[in-house]
């Protein structure tokens with residue numbers, strides 16, 4: 001049932017399902033996500049990546065999550081670049097949902113859950129996100145969660161071989 005969306009901290013055992021999603025969806029994601037090293041598509045490569053994400057979590061700079069539907073991993077939601085200093089208290093948000101689970105509201109609900117975690121558990125004040133100007137589904141997810149666009153970063157990210165502008169989004173948490 002699409003309503004059953006949860007998020008939790010990523011675990012080493014998530015490597016295999018994440019690699020399977022990313023291998024199957026590599027062509028579909030190429031337009032929206034930067035080139036990844038070949039290991040990204042294997043369980044071993046994902047296991048190394050998860051180790052790095054969890055090290056970032058221990059250091060306090062990241063909250064790397066997975067998105068679950070009925071207990072199965074269908075994507076990731078990552079709070080990155082955490083700046084916990086009292087005068088900043090901000091972070092950025094990223095996410096993806098496997099093509100097999102898209103358009104069922106999972107990203108919208110996962111972002112809502114991540115916003116609650118950022119406010120209640122991480123004590124953050126401000127969150128930022130960036131989307132491609134043509135990534136309308138991702139923009140819908142942010143708008144539905146109270147984000148507003150505040151600018152364009154020109155030639156900001158290399159996607160599928162060309163430098164692309166990014167639409168910048170912000171939301172206050174408290």
Ligand SMILES: CC(C)(COP(=O)(O)OP(=O)(O)OC[C@H]1O[C@@H](n2cnc3c(N)ncnc32)[C@H](O)[C@@H]1OP(=O)(O)O)[C@@H](O)C(=O)NCCC(=O)NCCS
Nearest residue numbers: 032095096097102103104105106107108131136137138140
């Ligand atoms: C963007 C992404 C996370 C959305 O995940 P999702 O679970 O399908 O999102 P949701 O179902 O919660 O919401 C999708 C919204 O986009 C809308 N949508 C879908 N296709 C669309 C299209 N071609 N044009 C406009 N809107 C579209 C849906 O109607 C829905 O909006 P609504 O809630 O107003 O009805 C997913 O498509 C994805 O992972 N894409 C590839 C990676 C990516 O883009 N990551 C984000 C980088 S910023």
